[in-house]
Amino acid sequence: MEGENRHEVRGEPEWLRNYLDRQGDWLEKTKANLVVAATIIASMSFQMMVNPPGGVWQEDKCNVGGGGVDWAGLPPVSQLDPVCTKIAGTSVLEHSDSKRVGYIGAVISCTVSFSASMSIILLAISGLRLRNRVLMILLIVLMVTAVVCMVSAYGFSVGLVQSDDAVVHMILGVYIYYWILFPALIILIQILRFLIWILRLVFCKPRRPRPRSYGHLTS
Template sequence: MCMSPDSQGRNPLHLAAIKGHVLVLEEVFREAPFAAREKVDGGLSLLHLCVKYSQFEALKILVPMLNEFPNSKDDDGDTILHMAVRDKRIEIIQYLVENTNIDMNSKNSKGQTPLSILDQAPPDTTSEIRKILTPKLHNSNINTQTKPVKWLTKKRDAIMVVAILIATMAFQAGVSPAGGVWQDDSDAHRAGEAVMAYNHPKAYKSFIRSNTIAFVSSLSTILLLISGLPFKRRLFMWILMVIMWLTVTSIAVTYAISIVAVTPKKDRKSLSHVIEIGLTVWCSVMGILLGGNTLRLIDRWLKNRGVTVWRPQRFRNSVHEKNSQESV
């Protein structure tokens, strides 16, 4: 009965929220909590309906019970904060900002954030809402600086699997290199020694170096991930990034040397040329990324010590205008 919708897709829980019948809302939710997850036409959730029909008391009852729903979106991509800002529900906005983890930077299908919706309204009607949103928006921007840390937390297991896989590949390539090993003893070689070491001695030396680097750096990645180092510090993030870059690049070089070693002489020259171009492009891209991140790390380190080496043009223009106004 609690799940039975009307012609507009509204179940009894939706109707209780629209009418603001708090006691009925609590009772129906207790009996059929899954009904709260149903959406009506337009993709409006139960919380969207509370905001749309300005049922603040119903919203306060539902938010603690639907922790994950404040950031849910309707068919237009609007969260309940988008809707509250558009309709200027000041009481609801203040409650959402102070009592939920509402995403201040969430964008709807038009690419609008709650603040950009506010910017389109006449300034004289938005000052109070802006005072409520600004501190929360500042904190939200600070939190975005920890995104690399959150990314690492979410991807830690995946990075661990990749590092273990590369370590396994490097170990296998070391004990069973391309071209195999000699199966018997002779005056020139002994059983178990790499064929590549005799047929391509220079390539074999490069192969062993790059393969060893890949093996050691992948083990280092595993060690860093399980060591519990404070990756909130950018220095440790930079170290991990360098080691991962070294791991992937080394295993790519190992692959290239192996392919060249087992390729027939008639095709080796053209293949070597292609591999050289590929490795050059790869190392160039990785070098640019490494250099860029290193410069960012140095710039942040200098800023923490009060030294500003570079500022965006927009920031410099704003500072110049501010100084000009002060001088006037």
């Protein structure tokens, strides 16, 4: 009785409470799988940043000494640009004019994906109950964010390491359309399942068990 009064004070409809309880049960049962998936995504994001697409400079190419020519037979970079952009260990494509947008997109996607994945791991090992409404919604949002950002990071990486090839552009186009339609299809299926569940709850009320007849015992 006390639990029912508490829910009535909150103003939560019974169907919404039951739905959220089912989601909470699912998250509790799959917590270990979520941690494994989040760990893999975080490892992929980290690896992509320490080994960026296109590689890194193996040695400095600035030739800052003044005079002479650099490794490409050109005047030293220090005479052309006061900022040296070819330092050992830094990304080759970081300052490329034609690849700049793709590189920044990959960095943002990997950073967001890594942060979301580590947040999932922290929530899972913190001991907090995932049946909490706020934590449940937060965990779902973080997992979806991590997966979507990892998908976009892959697309940016492919665009960074390929030349102007029509076949590769076509493959990337198919890839983009697929990852637009597939999540939309999942969302549509979830909405339909949710609506069907509500309709069954409203119109198909559970049947009460018939009382047993004990007439044959008295006779």
